[in-house]
Amino acid sequence: MFAPRDSDEYLLETERRVIRVRLHWASLAWDIFEAVALLAVAVMVSYLLPPSMWLLQNILWYAALFVVLRFAYVVLLWWVERIVVTDKRMMMTTGIITTKVLMMPIGKVTDLTYERPLMGRIFGYGTMVVESAGQIQALNRLEYLPKAEQVYDAISELVFGDKEAQAARFSMIRAQRLAKRRAKVG
Secondary structure, eight states, rough: OOOOOOOOSSSSSSSSEEEEEEOGGGGHHHHHHHHHHHHHHHHHHHSOOEEEEEHHHHHHHHHHHHHHHHHHHHHHHHHHOOEEEESSSSEEEESSSSSSEEEEEEEEEEEEEEEEHHHHHHEEEEEEEEEEEEBBTTSSEEEEEEEEEEHHHHHHHHHHHHHHHHHHHHHHHHHHHHHHHHHHOO
């Protein structure tokens, strides 16, 4: 019905996907804390109320249901959001009912900055700041990026690396993936 499209459907036939990730689960930390805290308060207050206040208890339970539904929506949004890096561009797809695709050509990237806070080191995420020629692009700051070092290295190689070596490496990777698919089918 409202099935979000796979981010690979937005790739051109001439593009090769280098990396596809979703944001790290740590980006949901505040939403998890908020949902658990609100549910705990609703349950505790509901049980502390005398039975004569049944209307207020019902309101609290409906509020708790709303909190659960809102959290489920936030998790679903996180699940469908993808960051894709190809040999030609960076893309981010978001949305459940209405899909939004953010895009920036790799050729526009002039500088990359990679940050990894203490919590990022513990849980395995980082922030990457992508700068382009005097413009603020849609994908200029990517927070809670899992495998941020690999994404940083891949984009650096695409932007600043040897183009012929990249083409040879992508051909080898494509051949390996094709061989794996054939092995699974056969």
